[in-house]
Amino acid sequence: MSSSDKAPAYLGLGSVLAVSVCTLWLAAVGHLDLYINPRYDLFTVVLAIVAVPASAAGLVVVARGHGHSHGDDEDGHGRTHEPDHEHGDGGHPHESDHEHGDSAQARGHRAPARSRASARRATRTVLGAAAALVTVGITVAMLVLPPTTLSARTAQQRSVDSPTLSNASGMQDVALLGSAGVDTSQYGVKDWAALVRQTTDTSALVGKSVELTGFVVPGRGDAFTLTRFVISCCAVDAQPVGLGVVTGDGSGAGGSGSDVPDSGQWVRVTGKLAANPDPSADARIVVRAAKVQDIEQPADPYEY
Known part of the structure; x- marks a missing residue:
């Protein structure tokens, strides 16, 4: 041969x-x-x-x-x-x-x-x-070449902030959030996104303080989606999960968007959960941001 x-x-x-x-x-x-x-x-x-x-x-x-x-x-x-x-x-x-x-x-x-x-x-x-x-x-x-992570463009292609994100698993039942003994300080974007989409009564979520890290997927006006990728097995099956964030006057539908960071920028958002001011959106709860701080991409950019 x-x-x-x-x-x-x-x-x-x-x-x-x-x-x-x-x-x-x-x-x-x-x-x-x-x-x-x-x-x-x-x-x-x-x-x-x-x-x-x-x-x-x-x-x-x-x-x-x-x-x-x-x-x-x-x-x-x-x-x-x-x-x-x-x-x-x-x-x-x-x-x-x-x-x-x-x-x-x-x-x-x-x-x-x-x-x-x-x-x-x-x-x-x-x-x-x-x-x-x-x-x-x-x-x-x-x-x-240095390894790269999945991008904001990929998140948009995979329908970030869509109803399919209910597949993400939260850490606690929403009904327990009103209990004083429930610690939500370690909740990530995946957990809050799952809770928002897994309950028909979101009143227990309104007013909860959050401090979350993710990258920016631009929205309309002064709103954007704080996004993380969740990996079940490998990067091929990575699913983007996100929470809506409103800045400025909180309308989420108007304004110039000057307060919104660039697409793909990693940020730390501090604020409170509030009713979504955009009635046409799938998610009924958003983060009303008190502070949006640009940060470097974390060493471990994914959630699991």
Whole structure:
């Protein structure tokens, strides 16, 4: 088997090795949580540790096997086995004209077959090389370029602040919020967003003080959505959750929006929950902001 025939094996094992090395590097520098839920970190790292030597050993086995397998019509030196039609016993010609014609016809059939086989090998080589370049490029990019988090544009594409956000799970039942013993100081955007959408009576929420961190998804006028991504398994399934925030006079529908930070800016919002001044909105509760402070993106930008 030629090296081009082994291209799929090289590519597959090389891809496994590359992904495993990148996974271990992300874990070592503390960036693995930007791609998967932390509860899967140990499992993922163990698999990567096993995959590195296994894929490396597989590459060695494939490389050592080069040149020891042959096609059905070729010997180990690339020569095609053909019956000797030129000579009989003693090396004297004895074939009939008919036999010579059959031999010439057979050779004529073999030539196109060899051309097609060469074309297939060339195609496999080109595709394998292209795939290998893509794999190497992605690996180098992961090792060299700084990791990035999901953006405000992605949140808008995935319908942030929509009714589907009720899938987020809150930490407490809304009915308990009126109890003096309920501590909501550790509630995040996900928890408040879930509570807002999981109750038909939001009166227990009005007036609750909040201090929340998230990034800005612009809204109308002097309003925006304070947003976080919630990861269940990995960044691919990340769901944006958000709470409406009103600034200025709190109308949420007018004004120039000069008090609204730039899209994607991380902010810390301090204020109180209030009835949504926009009756057409899905969410009936918003944060009436007393203070909106620009901050750097936190080390762990996701909620879980």
